[in-house]
Amino acid sequence: MRVVTLKINDQEMSGREDEDILHVAREHGIEIPTLCQLDGISEWGGCRLCLVEIEGSAKLSAACVTKVSEGMVVNTESERLSGYRKTIVEMLFTEGNHICSVCVSNNNCELQDMSSDLKIDHISLPYRYPARTVDASHDLFIFDANRCILCTRCVRVCDQVEGAHTWDIAGRGIQSQLISDLHQPWGESDSCTSCGKCVEACPTGALFEKGKAAGEMVKDPKFLVYLADMKAEKS
Amino acid sequence: MIDRKITQQISSAEDLAKVAAEQLEWQAQYQHRVFVCMGTACQSVQSGAVLAALQTEIKNKGRENECLVSPGGCQGNCASAPLVSVPEQDLLYQTVQPADVEEIVDALAGKPVSRLLCDNKGDFFSKQNRVVTNHRGLLNPESIEDYIAAGGFRALLKALAEFSPDNVVQELQKSGLRGRGGAGYPTGLKWSTVAKARAEQKYVICNADEGDPGAFMNRSVLEDYPFRVLEGMAIAAYAVGASKGYVYVRAEYPLAVERVTKAIRSAEKHGLLGNKIGSMSLDFHVEIRLGAGAFVCGEETALISSIEGGKGLPCPRPPYPAESGLWGMPTLINNVETFANVVPIITNGAEWYATIGTPRSKGTKTFALSGRIINTGLVEVPLGTSLRQMIFDIGGGVPDGHKFKAVQTGGPAGGCIPEEHLDATIDYETLMELGSFMGSGGMIVMDDSSCMVDVAKFFMQFCAAESCGKCVPCRVGTAHMHDMLDRITKGEGTMEELGQLESLCDVVKFTSLCGLGQGAPNPVLSTLRFFKSEYLAHIVEHTCPAGVCAPIGQDIRRPTCALSP
CATH class of the missing domain: 3.40.50.11540 (NADH-ubiquinone oxidoreductase 51kDa subunit)
Structure with a gap:
């Protein structure tokens, strides 16, 4: 595998040519915002927060799915990019029903962290207030669709790591929704192994353990990296 | 009708030439050939019944050895469907009904049925250059023998x-x-x-x-x-x-x-x-x-x-x-x-x-002309043809004395081009400069009875409904933009919201994952560029200049209840 040198935010660095911009930047201390990306599962490219500018390209590129190349000059911060990122996060807030003060993930939420990192102090788009439900049919966990940002981390972890494929997205566009099995209550799912990986992978309070009250749900999906490494070693 | 079917395998150019020659010879034994368009537009107005009636008529007259009636392809002028062509007389009959077939069969050797004649020498046909659709419907689409005979x-x-x-x-x-x-x-x-x-x-x-x-x-x-x-x-x-x-x-x-x-x-x-x-x-x-x-x-x-x-x-x-x-x-x-x-x-x-087309856009392009235009149908022109030629010469202009307002090209990712740019040529670069897009070839003509805000809303509704939902800007952004346009058409929009709409267009265009989201703002951007006054009329004066959102001169806001104070 070739090693290439590139410049990210005026900083010279090197990376393997099968690595993406996001990981090479992260390795060198440059954090690029993202919500759908999670180490240990495949890339998705849907949240669009990791868009960066690449010199010589008129289009913006998603850092999580763009491989580094020799001589590449990348810029991860600009007024334009931060404006876009703010609007995208605002869109997520207006799409669902996010009320931090009563959320189990308050203070432990990637969406909340993202909005404070991006210095979002108010939402200028109109809230959509969708009618969404809570599925508490599972013995151990609860799915609150109001807090779901459709990042599909749970879908991917369930399919790629646990191998159950309990979760998937039904519908399209603004009607998209997370469903278990063939749109059955989670508790009636035949495929769910109750492993809880989806809960750990979920960036918000959409998936959480039963019995947790506001602010009590702390998640740690780092173990997914070990599982992925072990799987890669085995094969 | 008996169709000739070949059975042999074709394993060389000689075989192919032989099959073609035999098929041509078989066709030549018929003095008269008649094609009935069996495209979707003609079939939807019962061209199948016309075909069957023609075949029965010929059989009843005992002329099946001299007349061959075949299903044919699209002639292009779908507005005049169903279409029947008689190539050896160079005639095209329009809006043919099963009751007309007797006259058509009787006229095969003689004087054409003048009341059904379609002007196939006019601008609609003469200004086209058919490369992709070169058989002009005179080919049985289901017959490999006919296709081979035609080269x-x-x-x-x-x-x-x-x-x-x-x-x-x-x-x-x-x-x-x-x-x-x-x-x-x-x-x-x-x-x-x-x-x-x-x-x-x-x-x-x-x-x-x-x-x-x-x-x-x-x-x-x-x-x-x-x-x-x-x-x-x-x-x-x-x-x-x-x-x-x-x-x-x-x-x-x-x-x-x-x-x-x-x-x-x-x-x-x-x-x-x-x-x-x-x-x-x-x-x-x-x-x-x-x-x-x-x-x-x-x-x-x-x-x-x-x-x-x-x-x-x-x-x-x-x-x-x-x-x-x-x-x-x-x-x-x-x-x-x-x-x-x-x-x-x-x-x-x-x-x-x-040699066909412009220096950067070669060849011809087929277009589907539709909307407020006389000759609705399928046309093929060399790239570099002007929009004016397309709409007024080939398309025959706008019907019912209305005034041309805009032409929409490029589908939901395209834009609306106003009258002052009608002399622009149809090629990839020019359309892009005008904020539109070549697209696959849809061309929707609008006249003064179309409200451009309503048009933008229609396309946004389409994109929002068709968004797959994978990326956030397209999934949520198109829904927001549709709602904003909807409020404007109801007189509930504000100037602040219009600014917000414009900035959403920018975000969705540059951050969406695929062409659907990246193109979705284009109908809004192009109508804002050329028809901003219509947006302002809705927002400031609460009127719809085209009379779509409410009758002309009337307030487009929802009437307040007579009982409320």
Whole structure:
């Protein structure tokens, strides 16, 4: 595998040519915002927060799915990019029903962290207030669709790591929704192994353990990296 | 009606010439030939009954040995359907009913039925240049014999015998053909990328998932020239080294599906698809795949995901399908019309093709003219034709004394072009400069009875409904933009919101994952650019100048309840 040198935010660095911009930047201390990306599962490219500018390209590129190349000059911060990122996060807030003060993930939420990192102090788009439900049919966990940002981390972890494929997205566009099995209550799912990986992978309070009250749900999906490494070693 | 069917395998150019000669000889024994258009538009007004009535009439008159009535293809002027042509008299009859057939049969040798005559010398026909649709409907779309008699499959056997795969790619590059799906990527370059990719297996896909509102060019080309599209695909397979092909066509086109399916079967039966085509080294198998009603599946990566059996979701590019496409293999994916252009290029040469069109946009393009225009239908013009020629000469202008307002090209990713730019030429670059897009060829004409805010809302509603939901800006942004446009049409919009709409357009255009989201703001941006006064009329004066959102002069806001204080 070739090693290439590139410049990210005026900083010279090197990376393997099968690595993406996001990981090479992260390795060198440059954090690029993202919500759908999670180490240990495949890339998705849907949240669009990791868009960066690449010199010589008129289009913006998603850092999580763009491989580094020799001589590449990348810029991860600009007024334009931060404006876009703010609007995208605002869109997520207006799409669902996010009320931090009563959320189990308050203070432990990637969406909340993202909005404070991006210095979002108010939402200028109109809230959509969708009618969404809570599925508490599972013995151990609860799915609150109001807090779901459709990042599909749970879908991917369930399919790629646990191998159950309990979760998937039904519908399209603004009607998209997370469903278990063939749109059955989670508790009636035949495929769910109750492993809880989806809960750990979920960036918000959409998936959480039963019995947790506001602010009590702390998640740690780092173990997914070990599982992925072990799987890669085995094969 | 007895159709002549050949049974032999065609394993050389000589075989092909022999079949063609025999078929021509068989056709020549009929003094009179009549074609009844069996395209979707004509069939929807009972051209099938006209065809049956003509055949019965000829039988009853005992003239079946001198008259041959065949199903034909689209003549183009669908507004006058059903159409019946009599080529040896150079006549075209319009709005023919089963009751008219007796007169038509009686007139075969004599004076034409003047009350049904369609002016086939007029601007609508004379200003077109038909390359893709060159048979002008005078070809039975379901008969491989007729296609061969008209020169079909000669280009394929010529390419196999006289060209190396590289030569074919070079010929395409020299022709200057650009992708007819809308983006205009150089076809030869795409072919050469796939040809150069190293892999055990490569694929050729024909994208027939035409879904733009008001577009029906690809449907018509597939319905009328299924063999030509397959022949183009086979030449492509030879050029890039593929052995398997797919035609991805939307299920909403049942006639196209039926004809392509039949065409694949009969080409296979005669050794023109399958293993060792024309007894030469090419193996090429084609299958058909049906789309299930998702517009986004016209996007190449979503289309590939759909063929693989997955949900029609686009993937970030690169890698492009040319490098890693269907099942991770190098895949050539072109539009129906692009493949249909290959046969004339190989037959007549790249130099000939390059003489048509403009320096940067070569060849012809089919367009579906619709909306507020007299000659609704399918037309084919050289690129570089002006919008004015297209709409007023060929299209016949706007009906009922109304005034032309705008023409929408490029589907939901396109824009509305106003009267002051009517002299602009139709080519990839000019349309882009005008904030529109070539697109696959839909052309919707609007007159003074169309409200441009309402038009923008319509296209936004389409994009919001067709968004796959994978990326946030397209999923949420199109819904917000639709709501904002909806409020403006109800007189509830504010100037602040208009500014917000413009900035949302910018975000969605530059951050969306695929072409659907990236193009979705275009109808808003182009109507804001050329028709801002209409937006202002709705927001500031609460009126709709076109009288769509409320009658002209009336307040567009919802009337307050008479009982409320």
